[in-house]
Amino acid sequence: MKSSQRIKSIQSRIASSFVMLVLFTALLLIFISYRLSESAVRETAESYTSELINQVNANIQTYITGMKDISLATMNNPNVREYLASSEELQPAELAQLKAKISEYFHSIRVSRKDIASINIFGEGGTFISDRTNAELNPYIEVSEQPWYRQAQENKGQTVISSSHVQPVIKGEYRWVVSLSRELSGITPTQGLGILLIDLNFKVINDMLSKLDLGNRGYVFVIDSQGRIVYHPQQQLLYSNLKTERLEQVLQDKQGGFVVKEEGASRIYSIKDTDFGWKIVGVFYENELVDNKKQMQLSFAVAGLLCLGLGVLFSVVISRNLTRPIKKLQEKMMEVEKGNFDIRVPVGHSREISGLARSFNVMVSKVKELMRQIMVEQEFKRKSELNALQAQINPHFLYNTLDSIIWMAESKKHDEVILMTSALARLFRASLSKGKELIPIATEMEHITNYLKIQQMRYQDKIRYTLDMDPELYSYLTLKVLLQPLVENAIYHGIKNKEGPGTITITGAHEDHMIVFQVMDDGIGMDEAKVETLLTSSGGSQSRNSVGIANVHQRIQLYFGADYGLSYTSEPGAGTCVKLLIPAIHAEERREKEGELP
DSSP, rough: HHHHHHHHHHHHHHHHHHHHHHHHHHHHHHHHHHHHHHHHHHHHHIIHHHHHHHHHHHHHHHHHHHHHOOOOOHHHHHHHHHHSSSTTTTTTHHHHHHHHHHHHHHHHHHHTTEEEEEEEEEETTOOOSSSSSSOOTTTTTGGSSHHHHHHHHHEEETOOEEEEEEOBBBBTEEEEEEEEEEEEEEETTTOOOEEEEEEEEHHHHHHHHTTTOOOTTTTEEEEETOOOOOTTTHHHHHHSSOOOOOHHHHHHOOSSSSEETTTTTTEEEEEEEEETTTTTEEEEEGGOHHHHHHHHHHHHHHHHHHHHHHHHHHHHHHHHHHHHHHHHHHHHHHHHHHOOOOOOOOSSSSSSHHHHHHHHHHHHHHHHHHHHHHHHHHHHHHHHHHHHHHHHHHHHHHHHHHHHHHHHHHHHTTHHHHHHHHHHHHHHHHHHHGGEEEEHHHHHHHHHHHHHHHHHHHHGEEEEEEEEEEEGGGGGGEEESSSSHHHHHIIIIIIIIISSOOEEEEEEEEETEEEEEEEEOSHHHHHHHHHHHTTTTTTTTTHHHHHHHHHHHHHHHHHHHHHHHEEEEEETTEEEEEEEEEEBBBBHHHHHHTTTOO
16 A cells, blocks of 8 residues: 555656656766867867968968078079179179169069069168169168168078068058068178068968968967067957957967966967967867867767657656646636636546645635625625615705705795706606616716706706717716716805806717716816815715715716726816716617626
């Protein structure tokens, strides 16, 4: 028995099943992750990037070596040496002939090498030879003050490779180049004959390095031995201080590279030293490595899909039996939320579900009985409150009307008494409405018309009235005796105390699924403080009419809700307007849905 209950326990079955599933998935993912991630970054970083940097180094070395070979050939060229060494001894014609031969020689070299921008010699005596016969020196530039010129003199015949820069020595030309310069010596090494300048077109280096593939964000840059930028894909940003690079760390590195962790990603620097003092640096991001990254992603994807498939399979098989009775219970609970209390959940076989089903059935039965009792009590309370309010209004109105009849009888106006009494009878006949709470608006208008006739007979020329009612409203329903207390209040508090006659206007219209009545008078009006107290039972303790006003407002809200009722606007000396809002209820629709309204 205990073994059977343990097997049927939902908690134990769910716990054991999902513990096994999570454990199996976790072990599988950890194993795959460890084996693949251990070698992915290391192997890719060391092989691919190192090979790429070596290739870049070889290509740049080839260009620089070619430039050095050209410089050696130039130094050994007999025409060059003769021109520089014997420039003072030769005749101008002979010098011009030698200069032309040297220029033609330089021109042939430049034409054969697209990577060379220019070849120039600057002699000690101010002589100048270029690969172009029409080239002129920039008059605003002192050649001997240029960094490549001074460095060549300082190195006494050794080759000097500059960083990338703009070359301004030729008039009208400002090329972005890398310069190779060296001093040409005479018979003795200390005898300087001039400076050879070979400018390498920077575009060659830029094209070669910008096409390297180091992922979406990886790049290659080159610096010289002083830490000056030779090439960088974002060189302008560096010069304008919009981007920074770890140049000091690159210069000081002796291990061939280092790793920088920033913003949750590892940036790896791979550094290669050249024979001529430059450092070639490759920068890449671990998460963008190509070879092992794809393999790792594929392996993770396959392992993830496998685990997901197994997880779904286990979950479907296990949860189908576990959750079927719970889902049925949930569906029944949703039916109860919609108001259906005639629901019963069948008792299942599982211990927990059986207990839940029995408790749910008992709860629904109790709630249904409580709601029935509450509905009976609320209906009785609502009718009692409406009857009490109606009982307050009717004696109040009858008192005021009989007061008028007594006054007319004392004044010996027998015919008027007869007419007023007849109007009063018709008025009460209309207000009785066979005990119904809702009456047609046509009946309410008949009621208020008889009331106005009674009051007009009493006050003679003191009162005038106008009825402006949309005839379409007559087929809609309203609570009975709503307008009469409002008109009574307008007479007693607006027109009665006014000098001269006054006018009462009653309008009705259909607006946005509501019926809007307005009772307006041109009487003495009220101040704001008085208006604020009109709709409260305590606001008119000194006025008999205010009882009816407050009761009308309470009757409307009790029957239709807080969105409906009365609202007053008034100014002293300018009259008063009361607006009455009720929902638009058609008589035909009411008969079809009898009993659905409160």
